[in-house]
């Protein structure tokens with residue numbers, strides 16, 4: 001079976017680890033969010049692609065969920081000694097090597113999709129990882145604070161400002177002119193199942209959907225599209241998805257996120273057992289919905305979530 005997954009960082013990567021365990025013989029293509037990408041110290045950093053690659057390739061810092069295991073921070077300390085910032089973004093020595101290789105290949109003329117494939121040749125993630133686009137897309141967040149009304153890079157909003165300032169709008173800068181990377185639309189068209197892991201609906205999956213052609217390809221695909229809620233019991237399990245959901249006028253509930261995607265996109269939706277009361281309203285909106293445990297506490301619990309998603313996909317298949 002051909003499974004396509006639209007993924008952000010931590011939520012997407014952890015789900016993929018469970019999916020791989022649940023569907024070992026299947027061909028998994030991951031369309032990764034690149035709206036979080038940022039240029040730092042002259043280097044191109046792709047946090048979500050790297051989180052997927054490191055997690056599935058066994059190089060992730062497990063507790064943290066991002067960055068490399070057994071990381072050291074000499075380069076960061078040296079930069080600081082020169083007074084060169086920003087110092088709020090954590091780039092460790094091992095991680096730096098990935099960004100150096102990526103930047104060097106991009107400078108040599110390779111598109112990001114080819115660079116990602118080359119990086120994955122080392123990590124062997126066991127999935128085909130494709131960036132959503134080879135074109136530059138950067139999510140910016142419109143905020144208003146003591147320094148006035150301004151747009152900041154998503155990483156500055158999230159990592160430096162800890163999403164404490166209210167987000168007024170989320171702007172995927174460059175998305176409207178971006179083309180899907182080679183293989184993205186083909187993978188969706190040829191998929192047997194499309195899954196939305198419990199990734200951020202606005203700044204991870206929402207950004208992938210903002211690349212022209214992707215939403216339409218999903219709507220036209222034969223494959224059922226099934227998503228899993230990142231919101232459990234009225235709050236994100238981890239991170240600050242509630243802040244960016246508020247910015248797009250969506251309540252932080254499992255049901256509201258399903259209705260935000262809508263029946264034109266989603267055929268099925270899984271909510272956590274804590275949110276079982278949300279099932280009827282989602283079904284009334286035209287999306288098949290089931291309540292199952294959705295906490296990715298370990299690989300087996302996550303594999304059970306993946307099996308539930310695949311089972312729902314079979315149920316709704318036309």
Ligand code: GDP
Pocket residue numbers: 007008009010011012013048051198199200201203204205228229230231232235236237238239240241294295296297
């Ligand atoms: P990011 O790019 O690193 O922020 O990662 P994603 O966008 O892929 O995923 C972030 C989302 O994962 C957050 O909104 C969390 O609520 C969600 N998440 C993290 N752990 C879990 C979990 O165990 N269960 C569920 N249902 N969602 C989770």
Ligand code: CA
Pocket residue numbers: 008009010033036047048203204
């Ligand atoms: Ca991300």
